[in-house]
Amino acid sequence: MMKRQGIAEALRDGITEEMERDQNVFCIGEDIAVPGGWGGAFTVTLGLEKKFPDRMIDTPIAELGFFGVATGAALMGMRPIADVQYGDFLFLAADQIINNAAKMRYMSGGKCKVPLVMRAPIGATGRGSQHAQSMERYFTGVPGLKVVAVSTAYDAKGMLKAAVRDDNPVLIFEHKLLYGSKGARAEPGAVDATSEIPDEDYTVPLNQAVVRRKGKDVTILGWLLMAHFSSSAAEQLAAEGIEAEVIDVRSLSPIDYKTIGESVRKTGRVVIVEEGPKTGGVSAEIAAGIMEYCGESLQAPVIRVASPDVPVPFTPILENAYRPDAARIMAAVRQLLT
């Protein structure tokens, strides 16, 4: 049996099922468990305080503190899911995530582990530059920390479950325009990221990219909102006779060069699409990795489609120009093929 769900609902079910399966799983964050409240800023934990009154913990506004608390609890065998309301707030928690959670195992000589899940919504949504950043780049390449980005409801549920069951710190990036939240918490400009979700328990591996659309002329790599725009661009390019292979990168640390490499060897041309400034993004890492892994297959240099190197502006006309879209992706593909 299957049911169609959006990311917020699928995450809610995934968290519920993991908390039912394992008493050590708990949630910790701001405004996540308030009776009569919102279930977090994007409704993901709505109502869970009724099912799990002792394991849904509302915190003071103290990201450094409660990410540290979650790390400490994980060291003692609990399996916390800690979230920030906006990915931008991860900066406050960075000392605990990067200096503590990611390093404890190695600097103990393998004697302890940190089974900590962290969740963060990112992306530009008309709220101004401090509630709009794409934070992935600050946390990829941190040894000891797994980083993933979930673009569909199916992946969101499956990777959340895999992350809870993983004995390492896992940071899950979600996108504000992909939650599919309804009613008062619906986001203008939201994109359909719903999936058919099976009833039975399933997980999705944390370290694999996935081919969303097969093609032979060019490889388009994207994640989160950009994965959706890449698929949309590919559909439109097909009408022009260009068959693009679209890969949802999903795993940002580590990058799945096996899946990406198979595609690059087939197409020889790559466009990487990222929301966030071009300089120093995850795309730069992927481009370098492609050169090392399968560079001899490239028929042209890798092209990055990304935001300009500016903070995210508020006014809609500028924010929309900031954010890459299907048209810019298509322009990059045409540039590669001429």
Add this chain to the structure above:
Amino acid sequence: MSKTTLEKAPAASAAKYDHDFLAGLYHRMVLIREFEERVKFLFLEGTMPGTIHQCQGQEATATGVCATLAKDDFIVSTFRGHGHALAKGLTVQEMLDELFGAKTGCCQGKGGSMHMGNMDRGMIPAIAIVAGGIPLAAGMALAFKMKKTRQVAVCFFGDGAVAEGAFHEGVNMAALWDLPVIFVCENNYYGASTRIDKVMKNTQISDRAASYGFRGETLDGNDVLAVYEATRRATQECRSGKGPVLLELLTYRRTGHSRRDPCHYQAKDEKEEWFRRDPIERFAKVLVEQYDFDSAELAAIKTKIDAEITTAIERAQKAPHPTLADLLTDVMA
């Protein structure tokens, strides 16, 4: 300022303790002192790699606190953690091996001086970021509370840590949720080279606890029995669900902040006053005058320790080092 606070601090009670227990406390303090002194000379000789932040003068805080703890109570320590580690039950051998970078070290040579730890002894790798361990300790206590065990977490930190946001956030949540964690502030009057009165207006750190709604007390950190008794009270409160306690232990560093620090920033009269309150000398006096110890017995303890450390150093210097393959292991579980 410091003198007045110290004079007001309650001394240890007149309770009687058994001989072996007291000998154990003395042994532990001398072990810490001798370990640190021998490591200092290995350093000055140039035979030991890395850096060290030592705790000579602060033996009573580590010893008194850890003497109240069970093996499965956990401590969170700092970059100045050798004393805490020895007091919690790490062996001289595993610590010396670690300092020499050997694979047989408590962290397989991958942690070093500032990350001493042994999960089987109830010590996570020490946290070298000032105040970084405070939220961790609160989280460990949260786990104990959620799992309904009787375990207690103890977080050591210095006077300098109190200025960090992590202190504020960590103690606030511990108080809010009645977590079984004891916050032990070793106030040695200096954060690195900066004196406490230069970094805060109210220098009585235990006052802060009341502002978060929990109990704090200041005591003479160089009186090992007073430290023991205060910590016992605190562990009893924690284990019965009363929430956290802040113990401010007044003490003093007899050594530099880190290697090669001659401490010119410590005033001569202040140093001399505190050296007169040396925790080991004072406890020896208590043992001889109030209990049935004689100085020969105490001297024998020191001699035995020195011999054990000598043997351990020889073994550590010959211990196997990690191979290049070990560089890449144990990043992920």
